[in-house]
Amino acid sequence: MTPDSFNFLAGLVKARSGIVLTADKGYMLETRLGALLRRENIPGLDALAMRLRGPMAHALAAEVVEALTTNESSFFRDGRPFEHLRKLLPRLAAARPPGQAIRIWSAACSSGQEAYSVAMVAVELATQLGGRRVDILGTDISREMLDRAQDGVFTQFEVQRGLPVTMLVKHFRQEGTRWRIAPELRAMVRWQGFNLLDDARALGRFDIVFCRNVLIYFDAPTKSRVLAALAGRVATDGVVYLGGAETVLGLTDRLTPAAGERGVYEPARATARAG
Ligand SMILES: C[S@@+](CC[C@H](N)C(=O)[O-])C[C@H]1O[C@@H](n2cnc3c(N)ncnc32)[C@H](O)[C@@H]1O
The missing domain is CATH 3.40.50.150 (Vaccinia Virus protein VP39)
Known part of the structure; x- marks a missing residue:
């Protein structure tokens, strides 16, 4: 993934959710977005960034954000x-x-x-x-x-x-x-x-x-x-x-x-x- 694609994806996620992806999170994008890329038949993260820059990308952007949320939870967490x-x-x-x-x-x-x-x-x-x-x-x-x-x-x-x-x-x-x-x-x-x-x-x-x-x-x-x-x-x-x-x-x-x-x-x- 090019730095430009990373910056675009990180900017999109931050604007839509507040979640900050620091530069060391490239691997996380790869692992968390893999399933979405396969499902949408998108060859990689640069292609994803390109797709998201285009029109009608709202639903795809929401899926990207969703895939990058961390959902860890438990009952009576922290007591x-x-x-x-x-x-x-x-x-x-x-x-x-x-x-x-x-x-x-x-x-x-x-x-x-x-x-x-x-x-x-x-x-x-x-x-x-x-x-x-x-x-x-x-x-x-x-x-x-x-x-x-x-x-x-x-x-x-x-x-x-x-x-x-x-x-x-x-x-x-x-x-x-x-x-x-x-x-x-x-x-x-x-x-x-x-x-x-x-x-x-x-x-x-x-x-x-x-x-x-x-x-x-x-x-x-x-x-x-x-x-x-x-x-x-x-x-x-x-x-x-x-x-x-x-x-x-x-x-x-x-x-x-x-x-x-x-x-x-x-x-x-x-x-x-x-x-
Ligand atoms: C780590 S979980 C915490 C769950 C629970 N509050 C707990 O402490 O066990 C964080 C949750 O925040 C949600 N989240 C992240 N950004 C959000 C936003 N901008 N608005 C609403 N929920 C968000 C994620 O989808 C995720 O489910």
Whole structure:
């Protein structure tokens, strides 16, 4: 692949998704785009770049971006945010008017483990939540991941990562070598295509936002922009959870670290209602 083709492809991916491909990622383009090239009968990455420069390349460009997303996820990933959630949910439920659902957004939800982990916590806290509904929205740029999330069927390997056996037995049904999430948990989550670079206001406001392990792929200006948008979507007494390698420091003053917690951020008071 020529440097010109690499720069073109990297520019396209960044513009469409925020994902930064540094110059050492040439091999990654080769491996991740191989299947797409074969399927579309495109002889190589230079030819792909040429095709994408032409008209009517929108769908192909979306497929290129999708192939370059990293979709690694697991149930109860990193543990601690979910322990924090167990304490936070009853407090938020008590603070909301009767009948008002708690809204939780799993932004960049990948194959759905994060959103379903949240649903399991909510179901287990049902008594403490006084029967209050918990509505979860899972969004991702990847159509393929959203389809998988919506199916709610996971491999033995996937359920062995982070999911306690008691929860597996309680909330999943075995189908051969796979495990299907219980219908009542599935019904708590709605799935929607959403690009974090787009205007999130149409999604409404959330009590809690999970946006974990996606900002790491963005550059600082994109992180700042996305974090400011998330701050504008979360309730003044709600929180945003970020991944263990992610922070708001130096990126936005609209979210501040929650005292004594890691990966938990609260809207800064003066700005929480803006945006
Ligand atoms: C590593 S996974 C993280 C999944 C989950 N949040 C977790 O922590 O386990 C990153 C996800 O971000 C998604 N993604 C990347 N860029 C995105 C964008 N601009 N908008 C929405 N989702 C994006 C990818 O498709 C991928 O599913």
